[in-house]
Amino acid sequence: MQGRNREELSGIHFLGNQKTTYPVNYAPEMLETFVNKHPGRDYWVKFNCPEFTSLCPMTGQPDFGCVYISYVPDQKMVESKSLKLYLFSFRNHGDFHEDCCNIIMEDLIRLMEPKYIEVWCKFTPRGGISIDPYCNYGRPGTKYEEMAEFRFRSHDLYPEKVDNR
Template sequence: MPDQNRKDVDQLSHLGSENTVYTFEYDPTQLESFENNHPGRDYFVKFNCPEFTTLCPKTGQPDFATLYISYVPDKKMVESKSLKLYLFSFRNHGGFHEEAVNMIVNDLVELMDPRYLEVWGKFTPRGGISIDPYVNYGRPGTKYEEMAAKRLLYHDMYPETIDNR
């Protein structure tokens, strides 16, 4: 492993820690990044997060979702354990589904400055309605901005069969 990569990995505080502290109040400082070893190549990284939980800001009842987080990295990538701890931090956060997904996009863009990022929340129904907010970001002034506009327009043209809710 090149020296820079070793230094980068050594700065991660969550990875490999046996003293993990779980925070259940929204905390973007949980997020950590590391250097992308392949910044000259476009590729997607996708996280499937089936245990996302937040609270309804009006009733305090829990809302459950599977989050799909996909991005095309540039120089930085999000460390997966830090992402898990960050998502746990929404546990007692009161926010509407759409707000939570937008907050996640904003925090990940600030952390990594990716070329492209999208987050799709598939929330379980409450009151007979499920809400599936989709938010994306493409770096302004690049082909990724155009990609984001197209993916937003066409992201749900062929919805999946819902058989798990």
């Protein structure tokens, strides 16, 4: 038995598709959506993406990180395999950690027009120091804008223990 019929799955091209071509450059156009079947209820969706990698824009050396994306959908929801391909497109892209975090959020806002979204990136250390940027967004003029402010203010009161091993 299927909870979604063919029509409800119609906008999805990558999931279950054998002939995936992996992008070699930053490729926000890979992102696909499907329709939210529960638009009358606010709910959270979180993606844990511990296999993110990009390049340092000055030295070219690889950076590794875990990206956490949480959002409250409105009409459109990002399909997870297309999200994987999109994140893959940073693999040969050089940018600062702080910039990657902002760019990912901006691309997802443009794609889904969510009520709320936040992105938290946690990178491995370089020179003994690791960097964890976090940004969030609530649709302007709605209660989600206030929610964004509330969550921003409460962010990371308990930093996780880090020992570089």
